[in-house]
Amino acid sequence: MKKKYLQPLLDGEISSSYSMTEPQGGSDPTQFQCRAEEDGDQFVINGEKWFSSSARYASFLITMTVTDPDAAPHQRMTMFVIPTDTPGVNIVRNVGVGSEAPGEGTHAYIRYENARVSKSNMLGPRGQAxxxxxxxxxxxxxxxxxxxxxxxxxxxxxxxxxxxxxxxxxxxxxxxxxxxxxxxxxxxxxxxxxxxxxxxxxxxxxxxxxxxxxxxxxxxxxxxxxxxxxxxxxxxxxxxxxxxxxxxxxxxxxxxxxxxxxxxxxxxxxxxxxxxxxxRDYEGTDQLFPDYTLPNRKAEAIAEFGEQIEREIENW
Amino acid sequence: MKKKYLQPLLDGEISSSYSMTEPQGGSDPTQFQCRAEEDGDQFVINGEKWFSSSARYASFLITMTVTDPDAAPHQRMTMFVIPTDTPGVNIVRNVGVGSEAPGEGTHAYIRYENARVSKSNMLGPRGQAxxxxxxxxxxxxxxxxxxxxxxxxxxxxxxxxxxxxxxxxxxxxxxxxxxxxxxxxxxxxxxxxxxxxxxxxxxxxxxxxxxxxxxxxxxxxxxxxxxxxxxxxxxxxxxxxxxxxxxxxxxxxxxxxxxxxxxxxxxxxxxxxxxxxxxRDYEGTDQLFPDYTLPNRKAEAIAEFGEQIEREIENW
Amino acid sequence: MKKKYLQPLLDGEISSSYSMTEPQGGSDPTQFQCRAEEDGDQFVINGEKWFSSSARYASFLITMTVTDPDAAPHQRMTMFVIPTDTPGVNIVRNVGVGSEAPGEGTHAYIRYENARVSKSNMLGPRGQAxxxxxxxxxxxxxxxxxxxxxxxxxxxxxxxxxxxxxxxxxxxxxxxxxxxxxxxxxxxxxxxxxxxxxxxxxxxxxxxxxxxxxxxxxxxxxxxxxxxxxxxxxxxxxxxxxxxxxxxxxxxxxxxxxxxxxxxxxxxxxxxxxxxxxxRDYEGTDQLFPDYTLPNRKAEAIAEFGEQIEREIENW
Amino acid sequence: MKKKYLQPLLDGEISSSYSMTEPQGGSDPTQFQCRAEEDGDQFVINGEKWFSSSARYASFLITMTVTDPDAAPHQRMTMFVIPTDTPGVNIVRNVGVGSEAPGEGTHAYIRYENARVSKSNMLGPRGQAxxxxxxxxxxxxxxxxxxxxxxxxxxxxxxxxxxxxxxxxxxxxxxxxxxxxxxxxxxxxxxxxxxxxxxxxxxxxxxxxxxxxxxxxxxxxxxxxxxxxxxxxxxxxxxxxxxxxxxxxxxxxxxxxxxxxxxxxxxxxxxxxxxxxxxRDYEGTDQLFPDYTLPNRKAEAIAEFGEQIEREIENW
Ligand SMILES: Cc1cc2nc3c(=O)[nH]c(=O)nc-3n(C[C@H](O)[C@H](O)[C@H](O)COP(=O)(O)OP(=O)(O)OC[C@H]3O[C@@H](n4cnc5c(N)ncnc54)[C@H](O)[C@@H]3O)c2cc1C
Ligand SMILES: Cc1cc2nc3c(=O)[nH]c(=O)nc-3n(C[C@H](O)[C@H](O)[C@H](O)COP(=O)(O)OP(=O)(O)OC[C@H]3O[C@@H](n4cnc5c(N)ncnc54)[C@H](O)[C@@H]3O)c2cc1C
Ligand SMILES: Cc1cc2nc3c(=O)[nH]c(=O)nc-3n(C[C@H](O)[C@H](O)[C@H](O)COP(=O)(O)OP(=O)(O)OC[C@H]3O[C@@H](n4cnc5c(N)ncnc54)[C@H](O)[C@@H]3O)c2cc1C
Ligand SMILES: Cc1cc2nc3c(=O)[nH]c(=O)nc-3n(C[C@H](O)[C@H](O)[C@H](O)COP(=O)(O)OP(=O)(O)OC[C@H]3O[C@@H](n4cnc5c(N)ncnc54)[C@H](O)[C@@H]3O)c2cc1C
Structure with a gap:
């Protein structure tokens, strides 16, 4: 995979696109739904991705998919390298930013419809996206x-x-x-x-x-x-x-x-x-009034130096 | 002039453009330099205007010009109605806002080069722009x-x-x-x-x-x-x-x-x-300390009620 | 109760204090703990109140207490009028604001210790504080x-x-x-x-x-x-x-x-x-993209005016 | 002077006060008016100083005075060390900050009335305050x-x-x-x-x-x-x-x-x-449009690389 994708990428011959955000929400990745289901040697991808920058120019996508829906939230997803010319990788429209003309943008709204990718295209371990x-x-x-x-x-x-x-x-x-x-x-x-x-x-x-x-x-x-x-x-x-x-x-x-x-x-x-x-570097207190209030600081001071203070006053 | 310009404007048949700002500064109109010099029945306009919105679509410009450079700053300028097809009214380029494509904007950078306009095209009195x-x-x-x-x-x-x-x-x-x-x-x-x-x-x-x-x-x-x-x-x-x-x-x-x-x-x-x-609704004071300081307020109170206060205290 | 407390209050002869906030938190009244327990014709008050303004000068306190701890959160508390000279109403200290000298403030930290008050001193209905x-x-x-x-x-x-x-x-x-x-x-x-x-x-x-x-x-x-x-x-x-x-x-x-x-x-x-x-005046949508996005607005417009637009274009 | 004032100061035996600000304005020292006039071996100080912190506890004041009213603005003033017990050094009142009680503050409003100080009490050269x-x-x-x-x-x-x-x-x-x-x-x-x-x-x-x-x-x-x-x-x-x-x-x-x-x-x-x-690290331009505008940058690029660009295009 390194030879096929990484080397030409480093050589500037091709470009890639990162396909993670989904239309129903990007801030919270635990809500992603785009599915990759195992089928023999392959995974079958179904779902939608939103704002995949430069997808229209890219040779491959790095797509985050749910492979293990029943695992703990942060173990559910797997990353795949998916060539953009894979059948079933469809750009719904190319969204732009600001006042770019409709359809002229570079952030693809992608629909994956039964797109098939080989297991060897997994990027990193399963569930570790x-x-x-x-x-x-x-x-x-x-x-x-x-x-x-x-x-x-x-x-x-x-x-x-x-x-x-x-x-x-x-x-x-x-x-x-x-x-x-x-x-x-x-x-x-x-x-x-x-x-x-x-x-x-x-x-x-x-x-x-x-x-x-x-x-x-x-x-x-x-x-x-x-x-x-x-x-x-x-x-x-x-x-x-x-x-x-x-x-x-x-x-x-x-x-x-x-x-x-x-x-x-x-x-x-x-x-x-x-x-x-x-x-993380702090701890709360169970006391009604924190240590650093004046009455508490004063009580502390008296407890520690009270006798000494009285002696001083006597000797004055 | 009303018939020729205002009526079709109101009827939505033509549009106009307001041509006041100059490239060397818009916030301070006393710095405008675009000149209109009297020549018989006409005025000859020379100078530059910047960001004249919609000038490229307009039938006429409302242009602010210096007619009386030696008058008091706010009496120097006169407004003219200038048809856009007047020879010498040249658009240097159509500036845009934001990321509009170069040349595609609607705010004209205009150069007036010996553009001639009849005296009757004055809008409002001379010097009253x-x-x-x-x-x-x-x-x-x-x-x-x-x-x-x-x-x-x-x-x-x-x-x-x-x-x-x-x-x-x-x-x-x-x-x-x-x-x-x-x-x-x-x-x-x-x-x-x-x-x-x-x-x-x-x-x-x-x-x-x-x-x-x-x-x-x-x-x-x-x-x-x-x-x-x-x-x-x-x-x-x-x-x-x-x-x-x-x-x-x-x-x-x-x-x-x-x-x-x-x-x-x-x-x-x-x-x-x-x-x-x-x-404008306030006045300064010459006093070192304003009336509303405590010592001054107190002195005032004592001056006005001092005896009374003392009596009260005695009677207590 | 009106005659005894309200009239002299209105006449400016006495003053009152509002005793609601507790040291463990004022922003959330459902956390108040100060208890009023029924005992024959009386209620027995136990608990702490914090920042009861002017309590040191007041003839009576208006105190919010928990009478029905098992009721719904907003039905648990009852308000009482409690004379400040009631045995068991003890000011722990008079807290001040800013740099007021310790003990010289006017916001009382009050401890109610078996303070007894007659049922008729209830202000408003039980549970309606x-x-x-x-x-x-x-x-x-x-x-x-x-x-x-x-x-x-x-x-x-x-x-x-x-x-x-x-x-x-x-x-x-x-x-x-x-x-x-x-x-x-x-x-x-x-x-x-x-x-x-x-x-x-x-x-x-x-x-x-x-x-x-x-x-x-x-x-x-x-x-x-x-x-x-x-x-x-x-x-x-x-x-x-x-x-x-x-x-x-x-x-x-x-x-x-x-x-x-x-x-x-x-x-x-x-x-x-x-x-x-x-x-409250708005409603969310279940759609993936809200109605007001450009693609949706455009689809809407075409659905409604599509034929008409086409006709217009034809007739051009 | 070092022995008399500086040493005990360093030893913590006495304290000093800095007396610069005047009631008619502190932000602009060129407006200070407190005068020191030469008289034989001495200077005679007349004027007012405001907010001289800790003056009430200080053994001496460091006072900024006008000695040379006709010199350039920044050469007019001289600094003096003035013992607080000098006759004519009078505290009008001790101003406080915040809600400190009147008269209890530590920032003195001082009136110098014919206070005499020896020439040797000058701190730094004359006119160099x-x-x-x-x-x-x-x-x-x-x-x-x-x-x-x-x-x-x-x-x-x-x-x-x-x-x-x-x-x-x-x-x-x-x-x-x-x-x-x-x-x-x-x-x-x-x-x-x-x-x-x-x-x-x-x-x-x-x-x-x-x-x-x-x-x-x-x-x-x-x-x-x-x-x-x-x-x-x-x-x-x-x-x-x-x-x-x-x-x-x-x-x-x-x-x-x-x-x-x-x-x-x-x-x-x-x-x-x-x-x-x-x-100070920048320079203005006389050009109507700065170098960094797009039209200027483009013109520059064409001037420098125009031929090359054309050649490239030809060879395409
Ligand atoms: C120019 C651009 C390029 C991008 N390129 C890519 C790309 O190449 N590949 C890709 O996968 N994605 C890309 N993205 C998408 C980006 O990752 C998402 O926009 C981002 O994660 C936010 O998700 P969202 O847009 O769905 O906003 P939402 O998740 O809908 O959030 C919207 C807003 O809700 C508020 N909000 C969200 N969460 C919280 C919270 N916990 N607390 C309080 N408020 C909250 C914030 O105001 C937030 O801005 C790109 C985005 C932009 C703008
Ligand atoms: C979209 C658009 C449409 C316009 N349409 C027209 C039009 O149709 N006809 C027309 O004649 N003009 C038009 N203008 C121009 C507009 O009138 C000027 O932009 C405006 O008067 C400011 O002038 P300037 O742009 O030269 O800014 P400058 O005068 O160069 O001012 C630049 C900045 O300097 C600062 N500044 C200026 N003066 C002061 C001050 N006294 N104190 C402190 N700071 C100051 C401010 O930050 C100001 O933004 C248009 C402008 C825009 C943006
Ligand atoms: C001068 C003065 C006079 C007063 N007089 C009276 C009186 O006469 N009688 C009386 O009963 N009480 C009185 N109070 C108390 C007042 O009612 C409480 O201070 C107030 O209800 C807040 O409670 P607290 O001080 O315990 O703050 P907390 O409840 O501890 O809150 C502290 C801070 O936490 C944050 N916070 C709290 N809740 C939320 C939330 N939901 N979301 C996000 N942030 C939050 C806020 O920053 C808040 O300021 C007085 C207070 C002052 C300052
Ligand atoms: C706690 C404290 C201790 C001090 N101790 C000393 C001391 O020990 N010895 C001593 O000599 N002085 C002392 N000062 C005084 C201090 O040096 C002055 O307060 C300060 O120089 C400002 O002068 P002023 O108070 O007269 O304010 P002014 O000069 O009247 O200024 C008032 C306000 O005007 C505005 N302003 C002023 N100039 C400009 C400008 N150029 N442009 C725009 N706005 C402006 C600002 O908002 C400013 O705050 C002390 C002050 C304080 C508060």
Whole structure:
């Protein structure tokens, strides 16, 4: 399989498409229904996939299917490599983003109708599609964050140049406080995001253990759409009509910031992950009032130093 | 002129285009340079206009030109009705918004090169283009606000239906607090905006005096892009991939919210107007500490009631 | 009971305290544990109450107790009028807000230890404490909103006067865009909030039915802390050191805005209520793609107008 | 002077107070008016200072005075060490922050009335008070940022413990998405801020040149109040009534976050500094449309690669 699919992929001769999301919901993979049923040496695939990017250009699909519906939720699915010319792999329509013309998009709505694939096309062990996909998505997320930094920096540079080029009411835009605030806020957000991404990358290298960086990766994934969005929004605004025009790439980046908040799991899910991971390092208390309230702290202090304090007062 | 241009316009037989903004800056009309020089019975127009919407389809342009460069800033310009087929009215390119294909947009970058127009094509008195345009823009702004409410309401309805249709992790989206917060915040913002627009419309009718509603109009103009943007953003997010796709109108609305923050004057300018109008009802003080500080209030109280207080205390 | 407690209360001779919240949680009244057990003609109260405002000055407490632990959650509790000098009504400590000195606060932490009260001191029917408290809280919430508007307006006036009184770097604060933005945003938020509160009050009068205004009341309750907070924050900032000093009431108002987000139910709970109430007017769909997607709308249009369209095209 | 004032200060035997701000405005030091006039071996000080922290406990004041009113704005002032018991150093009143009782505060409003000080009490060269104060404030600002991180971390820990301790509507607060969002956002903001402060500290050490880190220091000074405020606000909210009570330090921290946005220069001024420093690395353009517009980029590409492109097309 490596020879047939991976090598030409690496050589840039063919391309692939990742086919996981289904029309009835992408955020919760335990709801996927696309079935792969064993039949002799083959599996027979039936079901629908939604937003399989570049499927129309791809030589093969990496498709997540339910092979073992009765197993535990995270053991039910298996990943397959499916050539796009397999009979029964049908593109319902090519969905686009933004204002792309109908049918001209690159995100395929695919219907698998009795598509047959050989057992040897299994990617990773049976029932382990979750683990396989997590590996891809972890790396993908920080990769997105890095590309986002590049986009932001380019837009930020434009904004600064523009602010220094444009006069209004007797001053450069650069001299208007409302513009200065946009520049200052953007620089601060960009630099902070950059540092958080760098630390995450460093931790990935250090730990080489996905579980130890889950919080960090979820955090940059959750933060990315906001930083991206806010900075691009300001760049558009400072460019006025030119900013929303098709002579600058900013409105495309804007839409990109929303995509970043949805694809590879929506922001909400990543925030929940951050919170859960953070909370692992804490413990609740059964006490009615936590230790750190003033009355409790005072009682503690008196218990520990009470005698000493009294002695001090006596000796005064 | 009314017969030639206005009547067919009202009859829907032809369309017009408003040609005011110039490439070197739209927010500050005192910087416009497009010249109209008197020459016998005519004016000769030279200069550039930017983002003249629908000029490519229009029968005539309403163009703002500098006729009296030495007059006071707000008396320098005159408005002309200029047929688009006038020799010397040249479209440099048709600029688009968002990701429209190059050259396919509807906002013309126009170069006027010795375009000649009869004196009788003057719209309003010479030197009064500011007043003329203000009349158009005041009405236009509340009209935009009303249309925006319609857009928001439609998107809000979609969001609610979707939240009740989609299951994830064992619950409807409608049961997730992060989704509930989006719905609650959106409803609150929409209702507040609606009421402010309604009051403004009511005041326009009541006062029938543009100066008395300047603050109100500037306020809804400044607020509109934010309410529009924030609600559409949440609608997109709740729809996930469908929200950014070309199968829903949401990404177009999103870009529309940015346009609303730029066209007819950027938000920054309208906020400054609101502040200035608000501050007209207040006066500064020369005192080092304002009247309303505690020490001053106390001194005042003692000056006024001091004796009485002392008597009360004595009699206690 | 009216004669003994209500009349002197109305005459301003005595004051009362509302004793509902318990130390283990106030947001969820179904968790209250303070027990009232029947014993002949009396009830014996045991349990703890937290943050009973003004209890130290009050002649009687209105206390919510569990009388019927096995009833349905909202039928379990009964309200009692309990004189504060009843044996067994013990104030553990007087909690304060902000930086009030320990023990000097006015929000009592009360322990009821075998406090006996006559059956005739029941306020409302047995098991109906929820209904009784809801009546009080609905009115209380809009009342808080109205008082908040007054506070905001006063602070806003201060900010405007200050901006016109203070010079820095050669200009009045009123001429700085960052200050202008604070004034414009505050005015817009204040006016919107005012209108929403007014409409809610009007609806209360119109409908005279709590259920029909639940959404509106929850909305202003959820919005109030934010508007209050944001405007006060800007007023503080524009006043600089004077703003945080004890010579202006602003820091007290600031804390007040947080109290508004907690007392009478936290903002989170009210947002959930708004969302739920809003969603009652919508229905989900079972379809995979909602009616309002472009492909579905197009299919609909073709179904309805297809023939007609074809005819038109033919006749062209 | 070092022996008399500095040594006992370092030994913790006495304390000092910094007396710079004046009642008519602190953000703009060029407006200071407190005069020091040469008279033989002495200087005679006349004027007012506002918010001199701890002056009531201090042995000496470090006072910024105008010695050379006709010099350039930043060369006008000189710093003096003035013993607090000098005749003519009069505390008008001790101003407090928040709700401190009148007169009980620690920020002195001082009137200097013919206070005489020896020439040898000059701190730094004559006319160089700006440079002297900048040295103190640069270090002070990052020091504040570091202390702020400590405060935030403590409050964040409380919030996490509380979320795991408190049940409402059948779940831990930790399981509510609105609480999870607070925890996730706070963690992300805290970590980002920490990294930015760390990098700034590292740069201070690296460059050992205040001018090279001005942007970084202004950035953390501008960011600090917001991060501090937002995280403390969430901690208060999650603690409910306990959060605003005097049994936790949170409301004090909240006020502290506002102080951080005012003392040592208001946030507005620091944002302007960040923008100005950022913009030093950019240049405006005289072109009507910047290089980075699509039409310009395309023209450039054609100029550079046009022939080659044509050749390629021919050879196709
Ligand atoms: C440009 C683009 C490219 C893509 N490419 C691919 C691809 O190549 N292959 C592929 O398989 N998929 C692809 N996807 C799909 C992507 O993986 C899904 O969009 C994503 O997983 C979300 O699923 P959904 O769109 O069905 O949204 P839904 O699952 O319907 O979620 C919609 C919204 O509900 C809310 N929500 C969801 N869960 C929760 C929760 N637990 N708590 C609170 N709120 C919640 C969020 O606001 C969310 O945005 C792509 C998507 C985009 C936009
Ligand atoms: C979709 C669309 C349709 C349009 N249609 C027409 C039309 O039909 N006819 C026509 O004449 N024009 C039209 N316009 C142009 C519109 O009037 C201008 O875009 C607008 O006046 C702003 O001018 P500008 O784009 O040159 O921005 P600029 O003047 O360059 O301003 C750019 C940015 O600078 C900042 N800024 C500007 N002034 C200030 C200030 N005082 N303080 C602080 N910040 C400031 C703001 O962030 C602003 O967005 C249209 C624009 C759009 C987007
Ligand atoms: C100044 C003041 C005066 C008061 N006076 C009185 C009085 O006179 N009598 C009286 O009985 N009580 C009084 N109270 C108490 C008040 O009613 C409670 O504070 C309130 O009901 C919240 O309860 P709690 O403080 O126990 O917070 P908790 O119930 O512990 O809630 C804490 C936080 O958890 C979060 N939270 C709670 N529920 C949810 C949820 N469903 N979803 C998501 N997040 C949630 C919120 O962030 C909330 O702020 C007063 C409170 C204050 C601050
Ligand atoms: C707790 C505390 C302790 C202090 N301790 C000391 C001390 O020990 N010694 C000492 O000398 N001083 C001290 N100060 C004073 C401090 O230095 C000043 O408060 C600060 O410099 C701001 O000056 P101001 O308060 O007069 O505000 P102002 O100068 O009146 O500014 C008020 C507001 O105007 C706005 N503003 C100001 N300038 C601009 C601008 N350029 N653009 C836009 N908006 C602007 C901002 O919103 C600002 O907050 C202390 C202050 C506090 C709060």
């Amino acid at each position: 979750f683990a396989v996909s997590q590996t891809r998505l972890g790396g993908g997320r920080i990769h997105h964050a890095m590309r986002t930094i590049g986009q932001i920096k380019m837009a930020f540079d434009m904004m600064c140049e523009r602010a220094l080029s444009r006069q209004t009411k007797g001053e450069l835009l650069a001299d208007k406080q409302m513009v200065q605030e946009k520049i200052a806020d953007s620089w601060i957000e960009m630099e902070q995001f950059r540092l958080l991404v760098l630390r995450t990358a460093w931790r990935i290298d250090q730990y080489n253990d996905y579980l130890k960086v889950r919080k960090d990766i979820a955090a940059i994934k959750a933060l990315m759409p906001k930083v991206y969005h806010d900075i691009i929004s300001r760049c558009i605004q400072v460019h006025g009509s030119l900013g929303v025009s098709n002579e600058l790439p900013l409105s495309g980046m804007l839409l990109g910031s929303y995509v970043m908040g949805i694809a590879d799991g929506p922001t909400e899910v990543h925030k929940v992950t951050v919170a859960r991971q953070v909370l | 500011f007043a003329v345009s203000q009349t158009r823009l005041g009405g236009g702004r509340i009209h935009h606000a009303m249309r925006t409410i319609g857009q928001i309401k439609m998107a809000f309805d979609m969001m609610c239906e979707r939240a009740l249709s989609r299951q994830t992790k064992g619950e409807l989206l409608a049961d997730k607090q992060m989704v509930q917060e989006k719905i609650a915040d959106s409803w609150i913002e929409m209702e507040q905006f609606r009421l402010l627009v309604l009051r403004t419309a009511w005041r326009i009718d009541q006062y029938n005096d543009y100066l008395k509603v300047r603050k109100d109009i500037a306020a809804i103009k400044a607020l509109m892009p934010k309410v529009y943007h924030d609600i559409i953003s949440r609608c997109i997010q709740v729809h996930g991939s469908l929200g950014v796709s070309n199968e829903l109108p949401l990404s177009g609305m999103l870009l529309g919210s940015y346009v609303m923050g730029i066209a007819d004057g950027p938000t920054e300018v309208h906020k400054v107007t609101v502040a200035r109008q608000v501050l | 929820f209904a009784v408290s809801q009546t009080r809280l609905g009115g209380g919430r809009i009342h808080h909103a109205m008082r908040t508007i007054g506070q905001i307006k006063m602070a806003f006036d201060m900010m405007c006067e200050r901006a016109l009184s203070r010079q820095t770097k050669g200009e009045l604060l009123a001429d700085k865009q960052m200050v202008q933005e604070k004034i414009a945003d505050s005015w817009i938020e204040m006016e919107q909030f005012r209108l929403l509160v007014l409409r809610t009050a009007w609806r209360i009068d119109q409908y005279n039915d709590y259920l029909k205004v639940r959404k509106d009341i929850a909305a202003i309750k959820a919005l109030m802390p934010k508007v209050y907070h944001d405007i006060i924050s800007r007023c503080i900032q524009v006043h600089g050191s004077l703003g945080v000093s004890n010579e202006l009431p602003l820091s007290g108002m600031l804390l007040g805005s947080y109290v508004m987000g907690i007392a009478d139910g936290p903002t989170e709970v009210h947002k959930v209520t708004v969302a739920r109430q809003v969603l | 700006f440079a002297v104060s900048q040295t103190r404030l640069g270090g002070g600002r990052i020091h504040h940022a570091m202390r702020t991180i400590g405060q935030i971390k403590m409050a964040f820990d409380m919030m996490c413990e509380r979320a795991l301790s408190r049940q409402t509507k059948g779940e831990l607060l930790a399981d509510k998405q609105m609480v999870q969002e607070k925890i996730a956002d706070s963690w992300i903001e805290m970590e980002q801020f920490r990294l930015l402060v760390l990098r700034t500290a590292w740069r201070i050490d690296q460059y050992n040149d205040y001018l090279k880190v001005r942007k970084d220091i202004a950035a953390i000074k501008a960011l600090m109040p917001k991060v501090y405020h937002d995280i403390i606000s969430r901690c208060i909210q999650v603690h409910g009534s306990l959060g605003v009570s005097n049994e936790l330090p949170l409301s004090g921290m909240l006020l502290g976050s506002y102080v951080m946005g005012i003392a040592d220069g208001p946030t507005e001024v620091h944002k302007v500094t960040v923008a100005r420093q950022v913009l």
